[in-house]
Amino acid sequence: MDTVSKIKSRTVEVLKKHRMKVEEERLNRFIERISIIPIDEIPEEHFELLVIENLTIGESYFFRDKKTFEKLKSILKSKPKWNILSIGCSKGEEVYSTSIIAKEMSVEYNILGIDVNHQRIEEAINGCYRFWSIRFLSEHEIEKYFVKYEDKYCIKDEYKENTSFKVCNIGNCSALMNMKFDIIFIRRVFIYLDNVEKVLNIILNLLNDDGYSVIGSGEYFPEIYNYFEQVFDDTSAILRKIKHVKTKEKKGNLPPESIKKPEKILKDVDKNSSKIISSEPQKIPKISEKITNIVKSQNFEEELRLIEHMIENKLYDESYKKIESLAKKYPTEHLVWKYKSLIEYELSMFEKAFDSIKKAMFLNHYDEEVWQLKHLLERLGRKK
Ligand SMILES: C[S@@+](CC[C@H](N)C(=O)[O-])C[C@H]1O[C@@H](n2cnc3c(N)ncnc32)[C@H](O)[C@@H]1O
Incomplete structure (x- = not known):
């Protein structure tokens, strides 16, 4: 086997082990870049780290999908104490954004962020960011939530309280054993997973009855609606666990009401989606068109x-x-x-x-x- 094929096969093995999906172009760029390193000299665990560090994308920023956080405020009002998990938390932007609103709502909370990427978790614990991560906040918000050190913006200590982070792959995260959560964020992570159904089952088992799951604005995975229902009419990002649903049971991939209505699709898709962008905003797509567009x-x-x-x-x-x-x-x-x-x-x-x-x-x-x-x-x- 030549070097490139060897690297490719080892990389694919690591990706399989961590149930990660990577687009061909990125995979080839990675292989090309590391093919200058003598592959046989890299120990297994280092190679694994190299793959994970290089092939996961951690793009995130504070208060991404602002509407989702606005809606969450009304959910947080409904009880005094919340246990929250953020899967694929990247450098902690989602965790601290949630901490900020929970603190402002004066509720008790604990938020755990997990990510498969070691370096991002270290940065999350550190809590200091480039302007890029806070680019959409107003000057007032920046001043209120951050302290500036040189060219970095560090989240204030009060928002670090009750947050914790762990390096973990959601596919096999033993640290989560016996834990239960009221809200689980899994935003822009499903796209990296090769087995959505398995992870959905993991999430269901981690969620309390009546628990919520938060996905990315514009994300659409039909499997989710076997187990979750949409909470708000005007956003499909916040979902509630359907009571009495058995984790392995199939309900036939029925989309929620709002997704059955073509007008709703147009609204949701055009407003928020990064997946489907219509070049003819007046046209109302049917559900079948929506799926074709995704492909x-x-x-x-x-x-x-x-x-x-x-x-x-x-x-x-x-x-x-x-x-x-x-x-x-x-x-x-x-x-x-x-x-x-x-x-x-x-x-x-x-x-x-x-x-x-x-x-x-x-x-x-x-x-x-x-x-x-x-x-x-x-x-x-x-x-x-
Ligand atoms: C695009 S970022 C999304 C960050 C944040 N949730 C947001 O929406 O702004 C995806 C993150 O998921 C992490 N990730 C990918 N696969 C994962 C897995 N199997 N378990 C845990 N984290 C994973 C990546 O390392 C990356 O940091």
Whole structure:
């Protein structure tokens, strides 16, 4: 076996072991990068770490999906004490955002964040972030929740209280044995798992009766609706465990009411989704079209995820080349223009960033983040 095939087969083994899915392009880039290292000299555990550190994407930021956090406030009001788990917590942004709202609601809480990526958990414990992670917060919020040390923003100690973190793979996390939670976040993690059903069963067993699960805004996995029901009419991100459901029992993948209604699909998808972006906002897709769109958009999504990864690693020049070619290929996708604007902002190309954000707004004026970015750019414009 040649070196590249050897690395590929060892990498695939690690991915299988951790039940992780990685798009082909990223896998090949990784293999190409590490093929300069003599593979036989890398001990198994180091190799495993190398794969996990390099092939998981940790893009996250404070109060991602603002609406979800707003809705959570009304849930938190309903009882005085909460035990919360964040699966795939990345560098802790989701955990601390929840801690902030729980503290503001004056409820008692414990939040545990787990992630398969060792380095991210260390950063979560540390709680200090680049501006990138807090980019959508107002100046007032930044001042209220963070202390600035050099170029980092560190979460204030009071929001670290009652939070803890662990390196763990949700597929085999023994640390969670005998634990029960009232809310489990699993946002933008299912896409990395090769066995959604198995993880859903794990989540169900970890949740108290009447417990809630929170997924990413715009994420759609039909299997979830075998066990969970939508709580709010206007967001499908917060789900409640269906009472008396047996974990292994199948109910025939019935989508919730709101997903059966075409108007609802259009609203949810256009407003929040990073999965499906309609270039014809007036058209109301049927459920079958929605599923076809998910399949069709996979390559596009993979390309976007690669760009997210590059941005996170501050590879702005490289990501800019990629986003420029994506803008030519998908000129009517608002997410492309949104990311282009973000990169231009990082590269201090403010005029271009304005042009791009205007295009993103034209294509989808419901996207909350586009508005936030526009305000950020305006704020900078005023300061200049
Ligand atoms: C895109 S980030 C999402 C972060 C955050 N939940 C959010 O939505 O902003 C996905 C995270 O899931 C983690 N992850 C992937 N597979 C996992 C697994 N099997 N168990 C635990 N964490 C996992 C990755 O390391 C990464 O940090």
